[in-house]
């Protein structure tokens with residue numbers, strides 16, 4: 244056990260606890276009096292802040308998990324090993340946000356298990372749901388060794404080493420079956436992954452279990468990030484062409500990878516302030532060298548798809564245009580300039596602020612796609628209710644608190 | 660695109676509607692829907708209530724027709740679920756709670772619904788409504804009175820209409836009637852059957868003296884089913900997963916083989 248105590252008396256902590264309490268209270272109200280009592284959602288605007296922020300943004304931010312895991316394990320970049328656990332943990336917690344958000348947002352959350360028995364593979368939402376379910380399982384498996392290490396569960400660790408790869412192979416194959424309904428597609432998936440596993444186990448040093456788990460994680464994550472974009476493919480007449488394109492899933496995926504990188508920098512900087520443990524300087528600087536190119540790639544793909552859809556004839560309301568330019572300037576232009584030309588090579592501060600802006604830019608993008616960009620004739624424009632805002636703050640605070648506790652209690656930043 | 664010949668539907672002819680809202684009342688009676696507290700609102704419409712809801716499956720929309728800055732008259736049109744041939748809502752529902760029946764009506768099964776409201780977002784006509792103040796909220800919308808159709812009755816609203824502005828029948832014969840009307844009284848009608856091709860076609864066919872878009876119906880709807888916009892992404896999943904799996908496996912193998920020689924192959928790989 245770690246002997247570090249959790250300090251509940253700090254001012255920040257008190258604020259977190261207050262927000263969690265308030266959010267919790269409002270959630271109780273929501274479950275007694277219905278969604279209408281704490282939200283401005285309407286028949287015209289059925290989705291609002293909870294989907295836009297808690298779910299879409301939560302998932303995007305959690306992308307840090309897969310970007311880093313991918314880079315480190317698949318490409319074998321040993322230098323970046325130290326960021327894996329914090330990144331995976333953020334991903335896991337990100338999905339906890341998402342799960343809480345969904346439970347609040349769903350009209351009948353207690354029926355969520357229906358996705359396991361009632362299948363509609365024509366529905367993008369169905370894909371999203373399975374991605375959440377399977378990816379969280381893989382993430383939990385990825386994080387399990389930390390618990391085993393902490394609680395000295397050597398027997399479990401051996402079992403994990405033996406079964407985790409097979410579980411992840413089965414999960415991916417199962418996913419293919421669920422989505423296609425064609426058994427031999429699942430068969431091919433199984434054979435390919437099993438072949439990888441044999442190859443890894445016999446030819447690679449001991450990291451093979453993790454590599455396979457990570458592969459499964461990347462597959463689910465890629466599907467999940469892009470499927471969130473696919474959700475909006477069905478509203479070509481509702482979503483402004485500033486955001487609607489048949490390539491929405493591609494845009495969502497690329498921006499998720501970018502924000503993943505930014506998030507790891509952002510987080511590590513904060514964690515080294517709060518816990519005194521963070522990433523080594525050259526790791527952060529390495530990430531910061533890649534980040535502007537990721538930002539640029541996101542912007543180029545976005546511009547190309549926007550041109551393909553509109554020929555740059557931007558026909559939208561004033562508010563939408565303003566929000567569009569805000570997204571581009573905050574999320575792309577400024578951080579790119581900061582990282583490329585403002586001595587990001589030396590200044591940790593510039594790196595920190597630039598990555599924070601990338602994160603904010605993606606948050607604005609997700610809000611734009613799901614809220615600002617959508618306009619429904621005949622309904623008053625949706626503006627979030629104070630209840631929605633407070634519940635969202637409560638959920639985010641819960642995640643932060645959980646992150647804090649886990650960081651203190653478990654060896655997330657390596658052995659102390 | 661499947662176009663079943665036997666699908667039932669309505670022909671709603673706005674020029675015959677006198678705005679009595681008998682259909683609105685008949686619908687409430689048959690479906691046992693409570694009254695709604697409404698507010699008068701200015702702006703386009705003036706109808707009451709302002710839009711469809713979980714308590715109002717259909718309503719008559721009102722519009723003023725202006726000519727040279729003067730009020731020339733009123734036009735009315737009946738708003739309701741269009742019972743699409745390939746409904747966006749059905750494709751979108753995560754658990755398949757919404758269902759397109761062979762005879763035309765799009766119905767739903769309360770028990771399956773998880774309340775995600777994706778059907779509401781997906782429907783291009785903003786039809787499915789939600790019970791915002793219920794603890795156990797349902798999705799609600801017009802069922803084309805499928806319970807009546809099954810028993811050989813015509814839908815309640817069509818039956819109630821005193822001017823035959825709503826006629827119930829086989830979609831194909833309704834299209835013929837509509838075409839005849841547009842042709843024989845061409846001055847009276849805006850020359851378009853809204854629903855013949857919109858969103859892949861709907862069981863409800865609408866004709867009126869003004870474009871339906873002027874009543875707030877969606878503009879520029881594609882002629883293909885809305886689901887055709889999500890299908891490519893969904894169908895690409897197996898290929899994407901298999902391809903990605905193979906590619907990742909290969910890259911991981913090569914990269915780790917080369918670097919595997921380095922001393923750092925500690926623990927489960929990430930124990931540093």
Ligand code: SF4
Pocket residue numbers: 739740741742743746747748749765781782783784785786787800
């Ligand atoms: S109009 Fe909307 S609710 Fe009705 S069938 Fe079509 S998509 Fe579904």
Ligand code: SF4
Pocket residue numbers: 751752753754755756757767771772773774775776777778779798
């Ligand atoms: S709200 Fe209910 S009926 Fe609508 S898509 Fe979700 S589960 Fe299906």
Ligand code: SF4
Pocket residue numbers: 685686687689690716717739800801802803804814815816817
């Ligand atoms: S068909 Fe039935 S449910 Fe639909 S509007 Fe008419 S009366 Fe109401």
